[in-house]
Amino acid sequence: MARATVEEHPQKSGYALLVAVTIGIVFLLFVAFLNTVKPAPGAPPAPFFTESNLLYVALILYAGASALYIGFGVTGLDRYVKTASLLTLLGFLANTVAGAHRWYSAGHPPFASVYEMLLSFVWTVALLTLIAERKYKVQVIGSVTMPLAVVGVVLMQLLPNEVRPLVPALQSTWLHIHVTLAMLAYAACALSFALATMFLIQDNMKTETFQAATSAMVSAIYIAILATRFTGAGGLSLIAWDFQNKEEVFLQRGVRLFVTVPDLGWLFAIVTLAVFAPLVFYAWGRVKHDESKYLLASRGVFLSIALQVLALAFFVLRARGGFYHSADADGTFQTSLAASPFILAGLVSGIFASLLYLMMVWRRRDLERLLPTADALDRITYKTIGIAFPLLTLMIAAGAYWANRTWGSYWSWDPKETWAAITWLVYAAYLHMRVTRGMRGRVAAYFAIGGFAVVMFTFFGVTYLLPGLHAYA
Amino acid sequence: MPTRNPLSRVLRTLSSIKTGVILLILVVIASAIGTVVLQRPTTEADQIERTYSPSALYWLDKLGLTDVFHAWWFVVLLVLVATSIVLVSIDRFPRAWKVLTNPYKVTDSHFRAVLPMQDKIPVADEDAALSLAERAFQKVHLKAERVGPGKEASLYAERNRFSVLAVYIIHASLLLIFLGGIVDALVGYKGFLMLVKGQTLSQVELSTKKVKELPFAIRFDDGGRENYADGSPKKWWSDLTVIEDGKEVMKKQIVVNDPLVYRGVRFYQSTFGDSRKIDSLTLLAILKADPKVRKEVTLRGNAATAIDDDATVQITNFIPDYVIRDGQIYARSNDPVNPAIQLKIESKKAGTTGTWLLPEDPQNSNAGPTPWAFAYKSGELAPFTGLSVSHEPGQWGVWGGVLLMAVGLTMAFYCVHRRYWAVVVNDPKLGTVLWIGMQADKNREHYADEFKEIAGHIRNELQIQSAVGTTEEKSLAHA
Numbered sequence: 001m002a003r004a005t006v007e008e009h010p011q012k013s014g015y016a017l018l019v020a021v022t023i024g025i026v027f028l029l030f031v032a033f034l035n036t037v038k039p040a041p042g043a044p045p046a047p048f049f050t051e052s053n054l055l056y057v058a059l060i061l062y063a064g065a066s067a068l069y070i071g072f073g074v075t076g077l078d079r080y081v082k083t084a085s086l087l088t089l090l091g092f093l094a095n096t097v098a099g100a101h102r103w104y105s106a107g108h109p110p111f112a113s114v115y116e117m118l119l120s121f122v123w124t125v126a127l128l129t130l131i132a133e134r135k136y137k138v139q140v141i142g143s144v145t146m147p148l149a150v151v152g153v154v155l156m157q158l159l160p161n162e163v164r165p166l167v168p169a170l171q172s173t174w175l176h177i178h179v180t181l182a183m184l185a186y187a188a189c190a191l192s193f194a195l196a197t198m199f200l201i202q203d204n205m206k207t208e209t210f211q212a213a214t215s216a217m218v219s220a221i222y223i224a225i226l227a228t229r230f231t232g233a234g235g236l237s238l239i240a241w242d243f244q245n246k247e248e249v250f251l252q253r254g255v256r257l258f259v260t261v262p263d264l265g266w267l268f269a270i271v272t273l274a275v276f277a278p279l280v281f282y283a284w285g286r287v288k289h290d291e292s293k294y295l296l297a298s299r300g301v302f303l304s305i306a307l308q309v310l311a312l313a314f315f316v317l318r319a320r321g322g323f324y325h326s327a328d329a330d331g332t333f334q335t336s337l338a339a340s341p342f343i344l345a346g347l348v349s350g351i352f353a354s355l356l357y358l359m360m361v362w363r364r365r366d367l368e369r370l371l372p373t374a375d376a377l378d379r380i381t382y383k384t385i386g387i388a389f390p391l392l393t394l395m396i397a398a399g400a401y402w403a404n405r406t407w408g409s410y411w412s413w414d415p416k417e418t419w420a421a422i423t424w425l426v427y428a429a430y431l432h433m434r435v436t437r438g439m440r441g442r443v444a445a446y447f448a449i450g451g452f453a454v455v456m457f458t459f460f461g462v463t464y465l466l467p468g469l470h471a472y473a
Numbered sequence: 474m475p476t477r478n479p480l481s482r483v484l485r486t487l488s489s490i491k492t493g494v495i496l497l498i499l500v501v502i503a504s505a506i507g508t509v510v511l512q513r514p515t516t517e518a519d520q521i522e523r524t525y526s527p528s529a530l531y532w533l534d535k536l537g538l539t540d541v542f543h544a545w546w547f548v549v550l551l552v553l554v555a556t557s558i559v560l561v562s563i564d565r566f567p568r569a570w571k572v573l574t575n576p577y578k579v580t581d582s583h584f585r586a587v588l589p590m591q592d593k594i595p596v597a598d599e600d601a602a603l604s605l606a607e608r609a610f611q612k613v614h615l616k617a618e619r620v621g622p623g624k625e626a627s628l629y630a631e632r633n634r635f636s637v638l639a640v641y642i643i644h645a646s647l648l649l650i651f652l653g654g655i656v657d658a659l660v661g662y663k664g665f666l667m668l669v670k671g672q673t674l675s676q677v678e679l680s681t682k683k684v685k686e687l688p689f690a691i692r693f694d695d696g697g698r699e700n701y702a703d704g705s706p707k708k709w710w711s712d713l714t715v716i717e718d719g720k721e722v723m724k725k726q727i728v729v730n731d732p733l734v735y736r737g738v739r740f741y742q743s744t745f746g747d748s749r750k751i752d753s754l755t756l757l758a759i760l761k762a763d764p765k766v767r768k769e770v771t772l773r774g775n776a777a778t779a780i781d782d783d784a785t786v787q788i789t790n791f792i793p794d795y796v797i798r799d800g801q802i803y804a805r806s807n808d809p810v811n812p813a814i815q816l817k818i819e820s821k822k823a824g825t826t827g828t829w830l831l832p833e834d835p836q837n838s839n840a841g842p843t844p845w846a847f848a849y850k851s852g853e854l855a856p857f858t859g860l861s862v863s864h865e866p867g868q869w870g871v872w873g874g875v876l877l878m879a880v881g882l883t884m885a886f887y888c889v890h891r892r893y894w895a896v897v898v899n900d901p902k903l904g905t906v907l908w909i910g911m912q913a914d915k916n917r918e919h920y921a922d923e924f925k926e927i928a929g930h931i932r933n934e935l936q937i938q939s940a941v942g943t944t945e946e947k948s949l950a951h952a
Binding site: 172174379386387389390393394397400401404405406407408409410411412413415418419421422425426428429432433462 | 490493494497498500501504505507508512515542654663729730731732739741743861862863865868871872875878879882883886918
């Protein structure tokens with residue numbers, strides 16, 4: 001692994017960031033400790049090893065690791081990545097204990113609610129980062145995956161976390177097997193996506209193409225939100241939240257109550273235009289062979305990030321406070337971030353992708369030095385999909401077996417099932433193109449990225465856009 | 474000479490990988506449409522009519538887009554995929570079979586010239602060289618065999634030859650899964666069976682709206698449910714008995730996720746609830762003539778129960794939720810919120826009389842000239858159990874195919890077929906050399922390292938030997 005040439009900046013020993021991060025971690029851990037051993041007057045001392053404390057510890061450690069991974073991505077100093085790796089490992093251990101604690105107190109593995117799924121997902125992301133480092137020697141991957149883990153843990157703090165008992169249909173070992181396989185398979189696909197993107201960096205794909213792809217992805221998220229939730233008068237339609245029972249408000253069985261948050265629709269529409277504009281500039285630049293348009297597009301991305309943050313801030317503020325009217329019922333209702341996990345996840349992902357693009361733009365030369373060669377990345381992507389594909393196969397099979405035991409039918413062309421099959425077919429096409437037709441490099445990378453897009457649709461799109469039996473996850 | 478007739482051209486197109494990938498993409502597109510357009514089997518007709526305009530719906534129906542997964546063209550597409558798999562396998566299998574049954578053990582000079590992974594190590598002694606190679610192979614856990622006649626002896630080692638079959642196993646397993654699905658589509662059925670406590674039925678209402686008569690009957694003996702603290706269901710259970718030819722052949726208590734299986738037909742606990750029948754009713758009977766005489770009576774079902782030597786009482790009608798209109802009792806709903814129970818009292822002395830017991834309205838109960846008055850103490854409605862019924866003989870093909878695919882995938886990704894050769898030859902430039910060569914069908918970088926290790930072992934051994942030889946020569950010289 002190439003090291004940054006320290007002789008260029010002889011005074012950069014890298015201790016400054018390390019010391020800052022260490023102090024930060026120690027301080028935050030101390031604050032957490034104080035909060036538990038010094039309870040409210042009259043109350044008994046709270047135990048330290050609670051699930052939320054452990055998750056807070058994990059959050060602190062993951063945040064420290066993220067800072068150091070990004071520092072490594074920028075400077076290439078080995079001690080950054082070694083410390084980051086250690087912090088990831090410690091955070092992973094805290095995460096594991098938190099998950100085990102949750103499992104024990106809930107009586108079922110942590111898969112039954114969005115909170116629990118995030119807990120499992122963040123755990124899997126940390127695990128895969130550690131594996132990718134050791135087995136594949138791709139150390140920069142932490143700079144992408146650990147911030148994602150941080151975002152996940154932060155999201156968890158915003159969601160209701162009561163232990164919900166499982167209805168009879170969900171009390172099955174085969175369900176647990178199916179969901180575990182799904183987590184692992186999707187995580188492997190996410191990893192292959194990251195590797196394929198790194199391949200494109202090393203394969204000299206032009207920066208403006210990356211920008212166009214990022215803009216396209218973020219535009220797709222905002223257009224999906226607008227298309228489904230924009231109301232005539234410029235409001236945004238969100239699901240109402242029942243704070244008494246801590247669940248969504250239902251008009252009748254399966255029909256949720258939507259409230260209209262005024263003006264939020266206009267804001268989102270403006271942000272959508274801002275996010276889409278760089279794509280327009282890119283197309284203009286391509287068609288007219290005018291490089292200056294790419295510069296405009298780049299500036300547009302900066303503006304779009306600022307607006308995206310604004311949109312997120314307003315969304316969070318409006319969702320957490322206020323009473324809103326509904327077109328379907330009289331009176332006013334509240335909503336909550338917990339009622340719109342997908343919109344929240346979409347907004348955060350958009351910002352995250354845009355920031356990753358920026359980091360790539362600023363530090364492309366450094367990244368190209370630190371990442372493995374294009375050829376190596378191409379092979380590693382193939383190997384990762386060689387792990388993901390069997391997992392996908394087993395996941396579908398376990399899901400079919402569980403469905404057969406619970407509902408008497410192993411395949412009913414349910415949207416989630418069908419999209420899982422579509423995902424499987426896309427990765428099968430990747431393997432066929434690669435192994436038999438000998439198509440490697442760019443085309444394979446596009447297939448890997450496309451495959452992950454299908455995975456995202458299967459996981460989020462189907463639940464958000466196409467309701468069915470799978471509605472709970 | 475291949476005949477250029479249309480049939481052979483069609484077969485050739487169908488057996489190409491490009492066609493296969495195109496067919497896969499078409500299946501993907503069709504399936505995606507099937508998830509976006511509302512599908513008739515799973516959606517209520519009026520909802521479909523509300524969502525699409527009449528002209529749009531006409532075209533959607535005509536093109537089969539409202540029932541994609543049972544449309545004839547979708548079936549044709551799947552048949553083409555299956556055919557393509559069969560043809561590709563038939564096309565390529567002979568080569569795999571040849572590798573499997575007739576391995577290439579003795580190299581010729583052309584092969585030795587073009588093989589990418591090879592090395593030439595100068596040696597002095599032929600036999601010693603081959604033994605060296607054998608030992609070097611052993612160090613990486615390979616067992617080499619000597620092939621070829623006497624003087625032209627060479628070594629051959631191989632690992633995981635069976636993995637050439639991996640691809641064929643995977644595709645065969647896919648066909649097996651298809652076959653299972655077809656069998657179930659043709660012969661299998663799914664339906665629903667609802668039984669009240671004590672009821673026996675042998676007819677199942679199928680999802681196709683037809684009624685199927687089973688060769689045996691199911692009786693629901695007893696059942697119950699448990700709820701969580703917040704009222705949501707935790708567990709439903711039913712005691713079922715299978716009756717065939719008048720005999721009880723099987724009993725099982727089923728819960729959700731644990732069905733009863735008899736003769737390939739499966740009965741799943743699907744729903745559970747209260748029926749409109751009374752299971753047990755406990756009343757306090759008060760003699761009108763002498764209110765101090767009270768007896769507690771428990772009635773079960775419609776059976777007549779004795780109050781004393783003189784009178785019996787039984788339930789003759791039960792309305793879960795009654796309302797009085799024009800002096801008559803009518804049923805308003807099925808929820809047991811305001812029940813009315815009609816009782817028949819048979820007294821040897823007073824004759825047969827009837828009355829209504831209204832637990833929510835004791836003032837107006839017990840109207841009529843009955844000798845006994847009744848007060849409601851407790852009661853339970855008979856539960857009903859909703860069973861999902863399915864007969865899917867093809868599922869064994871599906872599960873068998875899945876297991877086979879797991880084996881095939883493991884073989885394909887994790888078992889690498891490798892071959893190693895070693896022979897002593899005369900090289901024009903280097904003289905007598907030990908030629909070693911190797912080929913791996915996957916993960917070549919890893920095995921290139923292993924190959925270098927083997928070559929390194931051999932070179933080291935030769936150096937040690939020649940060093941020893943030199944020392945011996947020297948000591949001999951000194952002696």
